[in-house]
Amino acid sequence: VDGYKKTGCYNYLCSGFVQVNHDKEYALGSLVTPVNSIGSTEKLASFIKIKQDRSTGHWWLIIQLESIYVGYWPKELFSHLSTGASSIRFGGQTYSPPNKDSPPMGSGRLPKEKFRNSAFMMNLEIIDSEYNEVGVTDRDMKPYTNTNPECYDLAYNGYQGPVYKQAFLYGGPGGRNCGI
Numbered sequence: 480v481d482g483y484k485k486t487g488c489y490n491y492l493c494s495g496f497v498q499v500n501h502d503k504e505y506a507l508g509s510l511v512t513p514v515n516s517i518g519s520t521e522k523l524a525s526f527i528k529i530k531q532d533r534s535t536g537h538w539w540l541i542i543q544l545e546s547i548y549v550g551y552w553p554k555e556l557f558s559h560l561s562t563g564a565s566s567i568r569f570g571g572q573t574y575s576p577p578n579k580d581s582p583p584m585g586s587g588r589l590p591k592e593k594f595r596n597s598a599f600m601m602n603l604e605i606i607d608s609e610y611n612e613v614g615v616t617d618r619d620m621k622p623y624t625n626t627n628p629e630c631y632d633l634a635y636n637g638y639q640g641p642v643y644k645q646a647f648l649y650g651g652p653g654g655r656n657c658g659i
Contacts, residue, residue: 585650630657
């Protein structure tokens with residue numbers, strides 16, 4: 480509500496999301512199955528879109544290939560997103576209780592292991608002020624991390640060809656001394 484100054488939430492336990500599809504396979508916070516195998520050359524992908532509705536101003540979560548509308552975040556939740564967004568941030572966070580090892584993120588492998596082993600997001604697009612879907616460009620990307628790179632990391636190496644297009648790799652094994 481206040482741009483994460485004193486309030487804010489980052490997962491599916493947050494109040495406000497309106498689930499409209501009640502199929503548990505497509506619920507916010509559900510696990511995506513099947514999973515990819517480490518070292519596999521064939522990858523399964525989930526194409527997910529978050530898009531603002533022109534008429535209501537709500538932000539919809541859509542499973543793109545099947546056009547399944549999972550639900551939406553009401554526009555009233557975001558004072559600074561009532562008429563679109565000027566930037567997009569992708570992020571990740573792990574949690575462990577005090578004195579416990581931090582869990583793995585992504586595939587549990589570091590981005591230096593490339594697409595064969597690392598978790599990644601590909602075909603990144605934004606929706607411009609005219610509601611056109613436009614591919615992200617190198618100048619749009621500003622990678623940032625604040626972790627121990629042996630625990631978790633992020634790699635963006637520019638355009639990755641016609642399959643992955645704009646993509647970044649992320650993840651890591653976690654472990655001891657990996658908390659922020």
